Amino acid sequence: MNRLLTPPGELDLVRYPVDPRDPLRAWDAADEYAVRHLDGLDPAGAVLVFGDRWGALTTALAHLRPTLVTDSYLAREAAAENLRRAGAGDGVRLLTTRDAPPGVIDVLVVRVPKSLALLEDQLHRLAPAVHAGTVVVGTGMVKEIHTSTLELFERILGPTRTTLAERKARLILCTPDPALVRPANPWPRTHPLPGDVGVVSGLTVTNHAGVFSAERLDIGTRFLLQHLPARSGPEHVVDLGCGNGVVGLAAALGNPGAELTFVDESYQAVASAEATMAANAPATTARFVVGDGLAGQPPASVDLVLNNPPFHVHQSTGDATAWRMFTGARAALRPGGELWVVGNRHLGYHVKLRKLFGNCEVVAANPKFVILRAVRTGVLR
Known part of the structure; x- marks a missing residue:
C-alpha cells in the first residue's frame, strides 16, 4: 500500500521515476508524524518544506501553498507528480538548493537529510528568513537524528528539543532566537587532489554541501582516475x-579536443562540477545538466561515458539507479562508444553490463573495486 493517510484524506503517492514494480513507498513514519503534528496549523505567511524526499510532505501540506526546497531532481519531479495526482499543485513552488529562498518564513518543515553538511548549509541559507514566531519542525527516523543534528539546529536557529519516538520516527522542535549569533556558513569547501591521480594530481576541486565525499577524494574515484583511457x-x-x-575534469585535461557533459541528479553536485571546471579548465567546452542520468541525451550522441554509480538512495540500497544509468548510457552512446564503470566488486555490475551491451571487459581490479568497460555494438541484447 502506497497511500499516506492524512487528516484531509488518503494520498496515493509514487516515487520517481514512476515504476509500478517498485516495492518501496514514497513516504515513511517520519512523514506521517510531521503531518499529524502540523494538522490544524493555519499560518498567515510562507510555509517552506526542505528536503522532502518524494513529495509526501509537500503534497500533504499543499493546502498551505508551501515552497519546496530540494537538492534532488528526482525528489522535485516526484513532488510535481504527486501534486498532480492529488490535484493540489496550485500555489505550490518547487525550488532547488541553489535558488534564493523566500524572504520570510513562518513555518519551516525540515525532513532531515542523510548529509549533515547539506543540513548545515541549508539551515544557514534559510536562517535569515526565520523569525521569533516561526514554527520550526524537523522530522526523521530515529536512526537519522543524532546529537550532531540537534546541535546544528541549536547553533544556527535556536533552542531545540526532540519529541518521543513514534514508530521509530521522531520530531525536532526548534524555537528560533533572533538574537543568536550564528557562525559563518563553511560551505562550499575546496580540497587538493593527491599526487597519484594522473593529469589532475595536485589540483583543487570545489565541493558544495551534500556532495559525495566532499572532504577528500573517495577511493573508488581515485582508482578510476588512475586507469582512465588515453584519448585524443x-x-x-x-x-x-x-x-x-x-x-570529467581529468577527461578534459587528458584530451583538450573533447567536449564534456556533466550530469547529476543533485543540484549541489552540478554546481560543484561547474566550479571545479571553471577553476581548472575554463576553456573546455562543457555542459552542466541536472537530471535523471542520460534520459534527456539524444540517442547515439556520445563517445565515452565515465560512471561511478551510487548504490545508496536515502536509507535503501540497490542497483536500480545503476541500471538506469547503464541503460541510459547505452542509448546515448554511438556504435563503438564506450561505458567505463567503477564499482565495488561485490555489486556484480559485470553481469548487468554483459546482459545490456553483450560484452564487458575488466580493465583493472583491486581487492575492493573493479573497473569495467562495455562497448556499444549497435546490437540490442
Whole structure:
C-alpha cells in the first residue's frame, strides 16, 4: 500500500521515476508524524518544506501553498507528480538548493537529510528568513537524528528539543532566537587532489554541501582516475553522476579536443562540477545538466561515458539507479562508444553490463573495486 493517510484524506503517492514494480513507498513514519503534528496549523505567511524526499510532505501540506526546497531532481519531479495526482499543485513552488529562498518564513518543515553538511548549509541559507514566531519542525527516523543534528539546529536557529519516538520516527522542535549569533556558513569547501591521480594530481576541486565525499577524494574515484583511457581528438565525453566533476575534469585535461557533459541528479553536485571546471579548465567546452542520468541525451550522441554509480538512495540500497544509468548510457552512446564503470566488486555490475551491451571487459581490479568497460555494438541484447 502506497497511500499516506492524512487528516484531509488518503494520498496515493509514487516515487520517481514512476515504476509500478517498485516495492518501496514514497513516504515513511517520519512523514506521517510531521503531518499529524502540523494538522490544524493555519499560518498567515510562507510555509517552506526542505528536503522532502518524494513529495509526501509537500503534497500533504499543499493546502498551505508551501515552497519546496530540494537538492534532488528526482525528489522535485516526484513532488510535481504527486501534486498532480492529488490535484493540489496550485500555489505550490518547487525550488532547488541553489535558488534564493523566500524572504520570510513562518513555518519551516525540515525532513532531515542523510548529509549533515547539506543540513548545515541549508539551515544557514534559510536562517535569515526565520523569525521569533516561526514554527520550526524537523522530522526523521530515529536512526537519522543524532546529537550532531540537534546541535546544528541549536547553533544556527535556536533552542531545540526532540519529541518521543513514534514508530521509530521522531520530531525536532526548534524555537528560533533572533538574537543568536550564528557562525559563518563553511560551505562550499575546496580540497587538493593527491599526487597519484594522473593529469589532475595536485589540483583543487570545489565541493558544495551534500556532495559525495566532499572532504577528500573517495577511493573508488581515485582508482578510476588512475586507469582512465588515453584519448585524443574531438569526442563527446559524459561524466555521469559527476559529483564534484573531478572525473570529467581529468577527461578534459587528458584530451583538450573533447567536449564534456556533466550530469547529476543533485543540484549541489552540478554546481560543484561547474566550479571545479571553471577553476581548472575554463576553456573546455562543457555542459552542466541536472537530471535523471542520460534520459534527456539524444540517442547515439556520445563517445565515452565515465560512471561511478551510487548504490545508496536515502536509507535503501540497490542497483536500480545503476541500471538506469547503464541503460541510459547505452542509448546515448554511438556504435563503438564506450561505458567505463567503477564499482565495488561485490555489486556484480559485470553481469548487468554483459546482459545490456553483450560484452564487458575488466580493465583493472583491486581487492575492493573493479573497473569495467562495455562497448556499444549497435546490437540490442
